[in-house]
Amino acid sequence: MGFEVDEDILQDFLVEASEILEQLSEQLVTLERQPDDKDLLNAIFRGFHTVKGGAGFMSLTALVDTCHKAENVFDILRNGQRQVTSELMDVILRALDAVNLMFSELQNREELTPAEPELLDELERYCRPASADEVVAPVVAEPLVSEQVVAAQAAAAEPAEGIAGLDQAQYQQMLNELGPTPQPAPSAAPAIDLNGTDDISDDEFEALLDQLHGAGKHSGIPATEVNEPANSEAIVAASSAATDSMIDDDEFEALLDQLHGSGKGPTFTTDAENEVESEAQRAVNVEQAEPQASVAAPSMPAPAVSAPAKPEEKPAAKAAAAHSPAADTTVRVDTKILDNIMNMVGELVLVRNRLLSLEANHDDENISKTVANLDSVTGDLQGAVMKTRMQPIKKVFGRFPRVVRDIARTMKKEINLEMVGEDTDLDKNLVEALADPLVHLVRNSCDHGIEMPELREAAGKPRMGTIRLTASQEGDHILLGIEDDGAGMDPEKLKSIAINRGILDTDAAARMSDNEAYNLIFAPGFSTKVEITDVSGRGVGMDVVKTGITSVNGSIYIDSALGKGTTLQIKVPLTLAILPTLMVLVGQQTFALPLTNVDEIFHLDLTRTSMVDGQLTIVVRNHAIPLFYLQDWLLKGERRARQDRGHVVIVAVGNQQVGFVVDGLIGQEEVVIKPLDQLLHGTPGMAGATITSDGGIALILDLAGLIKAYARRYV
Structure with missing residues (x-):
C-alpha cells in the first residue's frame, strides 16, 4: 500500500484513532446493557464518524466503508427506527474487529484487508429501519x-x-x-x-x-432537522418581523454562529456545542413564534415587541466564548525520549546516593545543607518524571467487558462485570506486562468460576454471576483483585488431579494446606478441565499468569470457598524504572534483593531448623519454610563452612515463601537496574547490576530465576 500522506498526519491519526477504538470496545458492551442511553449512542456514533473522517482524508477506502456503515446503523438507532439487540451488537462488534484488524495493518504499513462482504451486507441490512414493509414515523423533537x-x-x-x-x-x-x-x-x-x-x-x-x-412547513421534514441550512431564511424572516427592520451582515453571522458554532456550517458537533446550539435555537424559536401568534389572533391586543438586539447579545457572547480556541496544554512525546529521561534521572539518583554516603563522613554544615537540598530536588524530579510514564489501569481493564461478553454469549452464561479503581495509575511497562495475565484470569473466572444459570438457581444464587475487578495503590505497590461469586475450588479435588498428573506425591499432598492446594493451579500443565475448549483446558493459562507476574517482581495470592467464589490478589511495584532493594552481604560480596519480595528478616537460630524430606527448613509461626544458604549458590568458587550466625531473609516468590541465609545486612536503597554485559547474559538468577552508594557494584538477584535454577521443586 502506498502512503503518500505526510507521516506526521498519519501518526496523529494513529494516536487519535487508537484511543477511540479502545473506548468503542467498552462503550458497545455498555450499550447492550443500557440500550436507552442516548448519550452513549451519540458517543459511539461520533467515534465511528471520527475514525471514518480520518481514514477518508488518507483515502483508506476499506476502512471508510466499514466505519460508514457502522455509523449509519447508529444513526438509525439514534432516530428510534431500530432497537438495540444482542444480534445487532454481534454484527457491530464483528465490524469493530474488522476495523481493529485494518488499523493494526495500517500501523504496520501493510495493505488493508477489507471487511468480509457478508459482514458489510449485514451492516447494510441494519442500516434500514426495523421493517422494510413498515413506514417508520420520523422522530419529532417537540x-x-x-x-x-x-x-x-x-x-x-x-x-x-x-x-x-x-x-x-x-x-x-x-x-x-x-x-x-x-x-x-x-x-x-x-x-x-x-x-x-x-x-x-x-x-x-x-x-x-x-x-x-405555517404555510409550506408540513412537508414531512422531522422537527429534528430544523438545523438544516434552508431554515436560516425562516430565521432571518422571523428576526426581521421582530425588529421591523432588515438585520445587517454582522447580526446574520452571529445568528448562524448560535446555530452552528462560530465559523462553522451545519456540521457534526460535540456535546458542548450541541448544548449551546440548542439554547440559541430555542431563543430563536421563541422570538419566531411571538410575532406570528400575535398576527394569528387579531382580536387580542398585540404585546409590545422590544428590539431583540440586547437579548441576542448574551447567547451570541456565550457561543463565541464556548467556541473560542482553548490553549493547547498537551504535547505528544515519543516514549523513547521518556525512557532516556528516566535513565538520566536514575543516574542522578545514584549520584545522590553517593553524595549522601559521603556527607555522612563530614561535619561541614554547608555540605550537609547542599546535599539535603539536592536530595529533595532529586526526589521531586524523580516523582515528576515517573508521572510522565504513568497510565491508568483502564488501558487494561477496558478490554474486559468485551472478553466477558463474548465468553458469556459463547457459553450461554449470564455474567455481570464490575470494575473499580480504573483510574489507578501505574508504569506503562507494567500496563503492557499485566495485560495478558489479567486476560487469562478473567477468562478463567468466566469459564471455571461462574456456573451455568440453571445450576446457580438450583444453588439458591441469582442467575447472573458477578466478576469484580479492583485496582488500588498502597504505598509503592499496586493491588489488583479479581473476585467472582462462582463455584469456588475444592482443595481435595485439586490435590487428586495433581497426584494423577505426577505433579505431586501422596505424602506431600497430605501435608498441604488448602491455600497451598489452591496454588496448584499455577503448576505447568495443570488443568481441571476434562475437555479442551477454545476458552481453556490446555493447562498453560495460569502458568503464563504466574510467569508474567513474577517477571515484574509481583506476587499473587489466591483464596477460595467452595460454592461461594474465588478471590485472586496481585501485588506489583508501582514502577520498574527505579527499584527499591535490600542490600545484603554474602561473604564479601554485595547483592540486592528486590524489596517487593522481602516479607520478613530475623537473626538465624539453628534451634528452629530441622530436616524435612532431606530439605533444611525453619519453623516460623508454626509454618515450615525451606531454608537455603545463598553462599552455596552465589559463591561456588569459595569453599566456606556454613556459618552458625547470620540473618534469615524470608522472601515471597510467586506463592511460595523461602528463607535465605545471608552474612550481613546493609540496608534499604533505591537502585537503577543496569543490564549485564553480553558475556553474562543467561546467568541464572541475575536480573542486572547497579552502582551502590559507596561507589561499588552490586548484582541484583532475580529470586524466581535463582530458585528455578537451584531448587526447582520450590518454583
Whole structure:
C-alpha cells in the first residue's frame, strides 16, 4: 500500500484513532446493557464518524466503508427506527474487529484487508429501519406539535354531532388553547367549515396543516432537522418581523454562529456545542413564534415587541466564548525520549546516593545543607518524571467487558462485570506486562468460576454471576483483585488431579494446606478441565499468569470457598524504572534483593531448623519454610563452612515463601537496574547490576530465576 500522506498526519491519526477504538470496545458492551442511553449512542456514533473522517482524508477506502456503515446503523438507532439487540451488537462488534484488524495493518504499513462482504451486507441490512414493509414515523423533537396534529385530525374526522355548534371563532379558540403554535395571518389560508357532515377535502386538510405549522412547513421534514441550512431564511424572516427592520451582515453571522458554532456550517458537533446550539435555537424559536401568534389572533391586543438586539447579545457572547480556541496544554512525546529521561534521572539518583554516603563522613554544615537540598530536588524530579510514564489501569481493564461478553454469549452464561479503581495509575511497562495475565484470569473466572444459570438457581444464587475487578495503590505497590461469586475450588479435588498428573506425591499432598492446594493451579500443565475448549483446558493459562507476574517482581495470592467464589490478589511495584532493594552481604560480596519480595528478616537460630524430606527448613509461626544458604549458590568458587550466625531473609516468590541465609545486612536503597554485559547474559538468577552508594557494584538477584535454577521443586 502506498502512503503518500505526510507521516506526521498519519501518526496523529494513529494516536487519535487508537484511543477511540479502545473506548468503542467498552462503550458497545455498555450499550447492550443500557440500550436507552442516548448519550452513549451519540458517543459511539461520533467515534465511528471520527475514525471514518480520518481514514477518508488518507483515502483508506476499506476502512471508510466499514466505519460508514457502522455509523449509519447508529444513526438509525439514534432516530428510534431500530432497537438495540444482542444480534445487532454481534454484527457491530464483528465490524469493530474488522476495523481493529485494518488499523493494526495500517500501523504496520501493510495493505488493508477489507471487511468480509457478508459482514458489510449485514451492516447494510441494519442500516434500514426495523421493517422494510413498515413506514417508520420520523422522530419529532417537540411532542407538543404532534399532539396538536393528532387533536386536529381527530376533530376533523369526528361525526357532525361531535362538534356541532362550533363556529369558526370557537374552533380558532380551541386551536389557540392547544399551545403557542406559530400561526399565519387569517388571509394566508381559506377558512375551513367543520359544521358539515362530509369529510374535509384535500385542500381543506392542507389548509388545516398550514394553520398548524405555517404555510409550506408540513412537508414531512422531522422537527429534528430544523438545523438544516434552508431554515436560516425562516430565521432571518422571523428576526426581521421582530425588529421591523432588515438585520445587517454582522447580526446574520452571529445568528448562524448560535446555530452552528462560530465559523462553522451545519456540521457534526460535540456535546458542548450541541448544548449551546440548542439554547440559541430555542431563543430563536421563541422570538419566531411571538410575532406570528400575535398576527394569528387579531382580536387580542398585540404585546409590545422590544428590539431583540440586547437579548441576542448574551447567547451570541456565550457561543463565541464556548467556541473560542482553548490553549493547547498537551504535547505528544515519543516514549523513547521518556525512557532516556528516566535513565538520566536514575543516574542522578545514584549520584545522590553517593553524595549522601559521603556527607555522612563530614561535619561541614554547608555540605550537609547542599546535599539535603539536592536530595529533595532529586526526589521531586524523580516523582515528576515517573508521572510522565504513568497510565491508568483502564488501558487494561477496558478490554474486559468485551472478553466477558463474548465468553458469556459463547457459553450461554449470564455474567455481570464490575470494575473499580480504573483510574489507578501505574508504569506503562507494567500496563503492557499485566495485560495478558489479567486476560487469562478473567477468562478463567468466566469459564471455571461462574456456573451455568440453571445450576446457580438450583444453588439458591441469582442467575447472573458477578466478576469484580479492583485496582488500588498502597504505598509503592499496586493491588489488583479479581473476585467472582462462582463455584469456588475444592482443595481435595485439586490435590487428586495433581497426584494423577505426577505433579505431586501422596505424602506431600497430605501435608498441604488448602491455600497451598489452591496454588496448584499455577503448576505447568495443570488443568481441571476434562475437555479442551477454545476458552481453556490446555493447562498453560495460569502458568503464563504466574510467569508474567513474577517477571515484574509481583506476587499473587489466591483464596477460595467452595460454592461461594474465588478471590485472586496481585501485588506489583508501582514502577520498574527505579527499584527499591535490600542490600545484603554474602561473604564479601554485595547483592540486592528486590524489596517487593522481602516479607520478613530475623537473626538465624539453628534451634528452629530441622530436616524435612532431606530439605533444611525453619519453623516460623508454626509454618515450615525451606531454608537455603545463598553462599552455596552465589559463591561456588569459595569453599566456606556454613556459618552458625547470620540473618534469615524470608522472601515471597510467586506463592511460595523461602528463607535465605545471608552474612550481613546493609540496608534499604533505591537502585537503577543496569543490564549485564553480553558475556553474562543467561546467568541464572541475575536480573542486572547497579552502582551502590559507596561507589561499588552490586548484582541484583532475580529470586524466581535463582530458585528455578537451584531448587526447582520450590518454583
